[in-house]
Amino acid sequence: MLTPSIIEIRGLDSYYRGRRVLDGIRFEIPGNQVTVIMGVSGCGKTTLLRHLVGLKPTERGRVFVDGEDLGGFGEQKLQAYRSRIGVLFQSGALFNSLTVAENIGVPLKVHTRLPEETIRIMALIKLNMVGLAKFGDFMPSQLSGGMRKRAGLARALAMDPEILFVDEPSSGLDPITAAGLDRLIVELRETLGMTIVVVTHELESAFHIADQIVVMDEGRVIAAGAPEEIRAADDPRVRQFLSRETDLRPPDLDDYLSIILARNR
Amino acid sequence: MTRQITQLGAFALEQLAYLGRMGLFLIHSVRGIARPPGKFGPVVKQIQFIGTRSFVIIGFTAAFSGMVLALQGYYTLSKFGSEGLVGSAVALSLIRELGPVLSALMVTGRAGSAMCAEIGIMRIEEQIDAIECMAIDPKAYLVTPRLLAGLIALPLLTAYCNVVGIFGGYLVGVELLGVSAGSFFDGMETSVVWEDVRMGIVKSFVFALLMIWICTYKGYYTGVDRGSFGAEEVSRATTSAVVLASISILVSDYVVTSIML
Amino acid sequence: MKLRVHKTTPARPVVELDGILNRDTVPEVRRALLRLAGRKGLKELEIDLTNVRAMDTAGVAVLVEVYRLIEHRDGILRLTHADENIRRIIRLACLDEVFGKTFG
CATH class of the missing domain: 3.40.50.300 (P-loop containing nucleotide triphosphate hydrolases)
Structure with a gap:
């Protein structure tokens, strides 16, 4: 092709x-x-x-x-x-002060007029893709390094790049x-x-x-x-x-x- | 000889570039007011951060400063037989000078250092890079809300510092040393004029701007100049931020006073 | 993005979406869809996706919101004429089990 x-x-x-x-x-x-x-x-x-x-x-x-x-x-x-584009950094680069789901919502919140609830559902969909559906309300510090990285991937996918x-x-x-x-x-x-x-x-x-x-x-x-x-x-x-x-x-x-x-x- | 001149020139250029970058940083942060994301929520959060961090310690510092001012003022004024003026002495020193300076120094130590460290960690953990890659202006996202919050919170904390300090002075002057409450407050009312209050307000705005500017700048460029992004860079940045901010507060205090007098 | 409501009967309205259902257009149609889905006496809502040329995660999310509201009142949501692209994005969100039954 x-x-x-x-x-x-x-x-x-x-x-x-x-x-x-x-x-x-x-x-x-x-x-x-x-x-x-x-x-x-x-x-x-x-x-x-x-x-x-x-x-x-x-x-x-x-x-x-x-x-x-x-x-x-x-x-x-x-x-x-x-x-x-979407970028996943080596360390995941999640924001420590936000929950995992909020992290994924950041680009959506800044760049779209979508309401909070829709953004939350979108974040959960992305989290499920990387196998972290249950961890939306966790803080990044509560996750292991590998999970943080996967959450970072979910965030990189947030805007469907x-x-x-x-x-x-x-x-x-x-x-x-x-x-x-x-x-x-x-x-x-x-x-x-x-x-x-x-x-x-x-x-x-x-x-x-x-x-x-x-x-x-x-x-x-x-x-x-x-x-x-x-x-x-x-x-x-x-x-x-x-x-x-x-x-x-x-x-x-x-x-x-x-x-x-x-x-x- | 030429080598020394070259070195001097290089040093001067370096400092100039440094100042230029600091200036641009401030301009970009102010420009961030007009850029997304929305500022209301983050600003409120930062005001809360600055306030909760500094409220107790400013109260303490203010109370004891007011008390010692009353003690010293009483001692000095009693030599001239005018102990009654201790109220005005306490109020004037606090409102014109000590209130803004003490609050600014305390906020620098508590909230400014924490801000610097927080942003510094975001730098070394590639979070600032991540913000850029999300097509978000990182200065508008991280610095602008803190700048606005500082400009709102520090004047308020200064006012609170003045009130607590005057109350401390009242405790010592009136309750302990026996100055009459009437002359304590009466002297204050007649001697404190709008110019004094205005000077205090101007100072607290200037200090807030300098303090947040320096602390966020140092955090933002943590490790960038040295090209290393280890945890020790954060502590280095935080220390230099607190030192530089404190010195700038004291120097600008003199400058503002000499201009406004 | 256009939204047309055909009322076959008040209990079974049909909504026809026309355009691209993505994060830029979802804010326009979301309120209308939710108002419709939350209406009293609604038994079944059909969303006709024939003319939806593309959809992204925001589109899936708004369908989830509609589904939740309807399911809460024991109603039925039917998505009709979803093309392969739409089905694919729903499958990627692992929601084909939920929406799969509603395709018709």
Whole structure:
């Protein structure tokens, strides 16, 4: 099935305190598909996500949403874009002073004229999707980390977004709950045609849900394609990532040796 | 030599950028009045927060300040044989000076620090990012209600502080030291004029603005400059917010007094 | 969003919705729907969804409110001519057991 790309990334660089964290990232995120961005911790995948949702300023001409330059968005365009997206953060990012159901109602309360009761029912529907129907009246502090994350997903879904960004959905979850979340992600794409971007380092879940996989390493894209293509890739770093091999000789060994041996370079 | 000049220049630019960002922060927060979400509920909630946090402690501070003012005033005034004026002395010092300053400092310590910590935690837990991603203006959502609530609550708390302080002065001056109640209140009535009250009100507005501005700003940018978002950043931000807010209150107290006198 | 009420009999009105039932249009029709559903002597309410082109969670939520009100008075809610998209979103909300019976 050919679907038009929603987001195109054309050579995105990113720096953090003078250090290059993204280096010429280039790939496309097609509509109505699940794109999984994979890589070890610190490979820059979360930074990439922050660019895509407009939390980190993007240089002009690097990221295009429906053909429009994200880097050139003014405040209004950015708000319009953000009302089309939902974002789940690593920690869930629930508001501590509100109940779980109220948390989910926040975007609805701000952006719509819906009455409180309707908002509450909508919040319960979303909570049920993530398996937390009974926890609407709990405070976030009463939930476990995994439950908070699921509640965060429910909040990201509150406005029925076109594009859903998810940062590490299954980290810290037990295998059964994680599988349930995977199923939900696939279901959202199938039933609502949502475009979903998942950042993860969980191999199994990635191959399970992805229509497209992007593998990152040290700020670069080292492979991109359908899951089968990634599995068949012969790039040694991809193979290494897939087979969960640990590096015997870390790439920064020279730095390490010069530090520990107090060699003056 | 050139290196020192470069360093000085860099420092000056940094401070300038800092001030600029603080100024923008205030402008954005004021602009937030006209932006969604609605302000009524959150403002009421914040007034309650500031009030319940500070009510008791301001009462205590005010009572004892009034009492000690009466004690000291009585001692000083008795040297000139005018103990009867102790009422006016207490009232004037409280209304013009101590009421606004004490309430502002107490609210900073109780509510301002808590505000800073609350917003700081929201920063390190990505909650502020989440607000932005919901297409909500985080300053309008978090800062504006607190600013409005501070501007409403602090003048009221100041008035309450004055009343309790004067009552404390009455206890010591009249009940303990034997000044007649008539001259205590009569002196107060004739010596306190509208200008005094106005100065107290202006001060409490200025202090509220500074205090909330600094405390929310410090919380909002918790860890951003250092690029680290650990829990220790919240305590660092809170401490510096309380210190900076207290100093600003005392400095601006002098400035306002010298302008209005 | 348009809302037309056909009264076959006062006890069994038929409401025809026309347009998109989402979070922007729900505030317009909600009150009318609830007023109708809460009317005395109502036995059965039929909501004709033929011309509802799209629906979101807000739409499902307002149907839940209508259902609650009617069920409370032992009445019946029937949703008719719901297309596959609408059924799908109701299924996603796990309410097909509730509304499934009412499809007709």
